[in-house]
Amino acid sequence: MRNDTLTARNLALTPELHDYLLDQGRMTPDPLLIELIELTHEAIPEQAHMTVAPEEGALLTFLVRLLGARTIVEVGTFTGYSSLCMARGLRAGGSLITCDVSAEYTDVARDFWARAQVDDRIELRLGDALDTLRALPAEPHLDLAFIDADKPGYIGYWEELAPRP
Template sequence: MLRNDTFRNIALTSELHDYLLTQGRMTPDPLLAELAERTRTLTPDQAHMVVAPEEAALLTFLVRLLGARNVVEVGTFTGSSSLCLARGLAADGSLITCDISAEWTDLAHEFWIRDGVADRIELRLGPAVDTLRALPAEPHLDLAFIDADKPGYIDYWEELVPRMRPDALILVDNTLFSGQVIDEFPGEKPAAVHAFNEHAREDERVELVMLAVADGLTMARRLP
């Protein structure tokens, strides 16, 4: 494999990360900061699942860049990523977001209302693969964001790819999984992510890049 270590990603200290967020105008606004804090109070063991600030800003940026109107999210949690996706939607756009937890998504709904985006978001509770299978089968989605249970990633991918318009974008979170995807003996979740990464890499329906953003972000464009 060709590699030039000169171009390896720089290690982010906390000070450099703060600089990155400030210079990129990605510092969380008070509402997102409050949502992150409420999430830590509600479920401290799961609070790491809140989308990173730079990734949150990127979600809004990409939705706006695409002019996306039909967006699907797999994995709502407490709603920070769905809030950011909805912020970027065109005036007539809508977001379907999938989760199985009424408790977590109750908090999400509170913040969607406070941010003024609740009318753009439809929450569907239940197994996400069932929700995706119930969507129209023809290509109609402009953007999808997968950030849910890792063993389900391949199933979500297979339901979404045929439903994406040409040039539509699929974003997949945690595809580096704290570096554990290259462990010799990974646990269940990193092993599932590794399997997904291989599956997506070999999928000729898309072109993709993997970025060292937050915990790893794969971006895939649906080919015509």
């Protein structure tokens, strides 16, 4: 079914309906996440579109909690919005390994992880993500993998992550 076709099962997503859904779904970002979004837009305006949407961040937190995830791998850190959201949802003792190539962008992430008090759950690995994934041990089990990096590399990342138990 097309998204632009109005039927009894498909509503137009008006700005008012979008705001309502965000409010009802508790998807409105907290002040720290808002600050991270604003800083990213101010400091890196030409790349700011790479940040996940606030509702996607809320969904990631929800999924991590729903799964009871303990071990997560993220490919593509940027300024850390998605990793911060996922780290907030981790169970006690959980960890997130996140891969990126930019020390400049991930320095922003590290600051916000510390301020959110989730930096003890996040391990940043700088370098080529495919090399990083290939170097990961087969164990422990991965509860969740979030691939959000260079689009042409997705197949390679998937092929490294999918076979893991």
